[in-house]
Amino acid sequence: MDAITLHGTLKCENVGLVIGVIMPSIMSTQIPRFLPTPTNVTYRRGQLATLRCSVDKLGTKFVVWRKASDPNPLTVGREKFADDPYIGVSHQATNWNLIIKNVQPRHAGVYECQVSSVHQLIRHIMLRVVDVLIADILTFKIS
Numbered sequence: 001m002d003a004i005t006l007h008g009t010l011k012c013e014n015v016g017l018v019i020g021v022i023m024p025s026i027m028s029t030q031i032p033r034f035l036p037t038p039t040n041v042t043y044r045r046g047q048l049a050t051l052r053c054s055v056d057k058l059g060t061k062f063v064v065w066r067k068a069s070d071p072n073p074l075t076v077g078r079e080k081f082a083d084d085p086y087i088g089v090s091h092q093a094t095n096w097n098l099i100i101k102n103v104q105p106r107h108a109g110v111y112e113c114q115v116s117s118v119h120q121l122i123r124h125i126m127l128r129v130v131d132v133l134i135a136d137i138l139t140f141k142i143s
Helices: 024-028 134-142
Strands: 004-006 010-012 033-035 040-044 049-051 054-056 063-067 073-076 087-092 095-100 109-115 121-130
Touching (some): 040 049, 049 121, 054 095, 063 087, 063 095
Antiparallel strands (some): 004 010, 033 054, 049 095, 087 095, 109 121
């Protein structure tokens, strides 16, 4: 059998089994990255709040949601760890959204969408929760 050179990095002579080598340029294209999503969101008390996080090239990594003021994760991948029954995660394609049903002022604060990786990837999302104002109710009834 003739000598085989793979990507100029490995030379195998008289080998029946060839082991492929991943080129550094291929590995660099597989590094996860955040896609643009809102980093400041405001919801009214009682609404369904969606904190969006979109990650391209996630591969075998996981998306972790946590509230910045709490070291414990709310979700890891599709698994929920939060004690709050109103908190969950929605996943579709590159989107890993934190869902908070019946959002309350206690939910307000900075949240982190993290990618489990050697390189720390974190996207901060600020959630504000406001009370429904009487003026808003009057405007709604008049309309």
